[in-house]
Amino acid sequence: MSISILAICYIIASVTYILGLKMLSHPATARKGNLIAAGGMTLAIAATIFLYTNDGKPLGNFGWIFTAMTIGLVLGWLIAKKVKMTAMPELVSFFNGMGGACAALIAIVEFDYMYRANLNTPDVAFSSVAHFGHYLAIIAGSIIGSTSFSGSMIAWGKLNGSIKDVSFKGQHFLNLIVLVLVFGFAVYTWFSPAGHANIPFFITVFLALVYGVAFVQPIGGADMPVVISLLNSFTGVAAACDGFLYNNKAMLTGGILVGAAGSLLTILMCRAMNRSLKNVLIGSFGGTKASAKAGPATQKAIKEISLSDAAMVLAYAKKVMIVPGYGLAVAQAQHSVHDLEKLLVERGVDVRYAIHPVAGRMPGHMNVLLAEADVDYDKLLEMETANDEFKTTDVVLVLGANDVVNPAAKNDPGSPIYGMPVLNVEEANMVIVNKRSMKPGYAGIENELFYSRKTSMLFGDAKKVLQELISQIKEI
Amino acid sequence: MEAISSFLQQNLDMIYVVILMIFLGFEIINRVPSVLHTPLMSGANAIHGVVIIGAIIIMGKAESDNYLALILGFIAVVLGTLNVVGGFVVTDRMLEMFKKKNQKS
Known part of the structure; x- marks a missing residue:
């Protein structure tokens, strides 16, 4: 009887995942969808603990299970609640890595069971004693889970700045070799003697971990959202493999659903940047840098503007457009920019924000950030609307954005970001660019905009600059 | 070949679930705003x-x-x-x- 209740719980859980994802894709129902999926997950977990039976025996080790879950619950809750809104992208990557590791560990333990069950026939090939379907699920789960774990950790490190972009010639070739080796050892494990199958298996897992690192390492930091989304769907598939192993429909549906939805989401994200997935994964920015630099080398003089001049220009403008970017997020300047906006509006200036879909590190990053500072929703213009407005704009204030305002995306076919839709800020009367230094943006390419006659540079940390602008404008 | 066909036979319902879920996953998030x-x-x-x-x-x-x-x-x-x-x-x-x-x- 208890088994059928468990099955019903799993069915309900699967339905909540589907409903949850469906609702998450519409702004009005998104939050409810998340809660519904969370509810379904709680049900599935509780049902597993209390109703699951293994060969007729209920589960044991409750003390350990509850201790582990409490640790995970407290840690997960604290991390998720404490982390700043700007660090959300890397947090998603971190949690994704945890899921991947979890899936890999399950597969490793299951392999151990399988390995030890066949120890009494150590000289017979593993393939003739072990169950093919189970081995397939175990090896796939451990490879995909390990790759997802190490890849997510690299993505996490890249987003919080602790891992730098390193790429060298022949890297993709090397990656390919590692991948072939992973598959080679996976097959070799299957055909090796049952008494020694554990060694090639652990080599496979190790190589899968290496592959995760090698796979993400050459990809530029600006493309991390796409990579995280891809790794997210990897973890989904790994979870589904484990579900297959236990004949567990809740894990299978949840995992495959995420795997499929995640892959599509990855493609949609690429499309928002007008690039193909292949281009993101293979065409790492490092290789094309040279051709982009060779083009514009004529006028390299930049013009700086003082804080008081900038304050004056903004205070007496009719229409100001603010273009936020990652620099704003790093400086935690969303509240300051809102203060500046309010101050200018009080003076009768028409202030709006131009939001590029991939400004920051994740699609929607800027919307989330500005919403945190209570910026009015109506003031956020999407790219198409904003581009119509720039012609009549007096001053554009670019705050820590770079690649999304780079005209090279329109003019320079040799540029790695050529074809990406950008904000046409150069159509405005004047552009003030706030950056910390002249260092190129995440794509690692020069920005012609900074050398334009219309552009004035205002160097410094976005938050400090904004606060000083505010005090200057108040004095006017 | 034998192994593959018996593998398919044994896990037919799982394979159905996988295929349907793949299509469902694609369908669900097809029109999501960026x-x-x-x-x-x-x-x-x-x-x-x-x-x-x-x-x-x-x-x-x-x-x-x-x-x-x-x-x-x-x-x-x-x-x-x-x-x-x-x-x-x-x-x-x-x-x-x-x-x-x-x-x-």
């Missing part, structure tokens, strides 16, 4: 935390002298819980901000 990409990814991230069920089963069925299963299982449950709890809480925090915005406009 603003919601990040929360949706985060939500999907939380849902694949369902892998924790496997971790619980591993722990629950481990004999008391099977240290490998106990230790790795313990870590797996901790990590899985992190994935589930962290995933849903982060998604909720992101969406909370969208909600505030919608009420205002």
Whole structure:
């Protein structure tokens, strides 16, 4: 009887995942969808603990299970609640890595069971004693889970700045070799003697971990959202493999659903940047840098503007457009920019924000950030609307954005970001660019905009600059 | 060949589920506005935390002298819980901000 209740719980859980994802894709129902999926997950977990039976025996080790879950619950809750809104992208990557590791560990333990069950026939090939379907699920789960774990950790490190972009010639070739080796050892494990199958298996897992690192390492930091989304769907598939192993429909549906939805989401994200997935994964920015630099080398003089001049220009403008970017997020300047906006509006200036879909590190990053500072929703213009407005704009204030305002995306076919839709800020009367230094943006390419006659540079940390602008404008 | 056909035979219902879920997954998020990409990814991230069920089963069925299963299982449950709890809480925090915005406009 208890088994059928468990099955019903799993069915309900699967339905909540589907409903949850469906609702998450519409702004009005998104939050409810998340809660519904969370509810379904709680049900599935509780049902597993209390109703699951293994060969007729209920589960044991409750003390350990509850201790582990409490640790995970407290840690997960604290991390998720404490982390700043700007660090959300890397947090998603971190949690994704945890899921991947979890899936890999399950597969490793299951392999151990399988390995030890066949120890009494150590000289017979593993393939003739072990169950093919189970081995397939175990090896796939451990490879995909390990790759997802190490890849997510690299993505996490890249987003919080602790891992730098390193790429060298022949890297993709090397990656390919590692991948072939992973598959080679996976097959070799299957055909090796049952008494020694554990060694090639652990080599496979190790190589899968290496592959995760090698796979993400050459990809530029600006493309991390796409990579995280891809790794997210990897973890989904790994979870589904484990579900297959236990004949567990809740894990299978949840995992495959995420795997499929995640892959599509990855493609949609690429499309928002007008690039193909292949281009993101293979065409790492490092290789094309040279051709982009060779083009514009004529006028390299930049013009700086003082804080008081900038304050004056903004205070007496009719229409100001603010273009936020990652620099704003790093400086935690969303509240300051809102203060500046309010101050200018009080003076009768028409202030709006131009939001590029991939400004920051994740699609929607800027919307989330500005919403945190209570910026009015109506003031956020999407790219198409904003581009119509720039012609009549007096001053554009670019705050820590770079690649999304780079005209090279329109003019320079040799540029790695050529074809990406950008904000046409150069159509405005004047552009003030706030950056910390002249260092190129995440794509690692020069920005012609900074050398334009219309552009004035205002160097410094976005938050400090904004606060000083505010005090200057108040004095006017 | 024999192995493959028997593999298909044994797992036919699973294979049906996999195929249907792939199409469903594609269909569900086909028209999602780009603003919601990040929360949706985060939500999907939380849902694949369902892998924790496997971790619980591993722990629950481990004999008391099977240290490998106990230790790795313990870590797996901790990590899985992190994935589930962290995933849903982060998604909720992101969406909370969208909600505030919608009420205002």
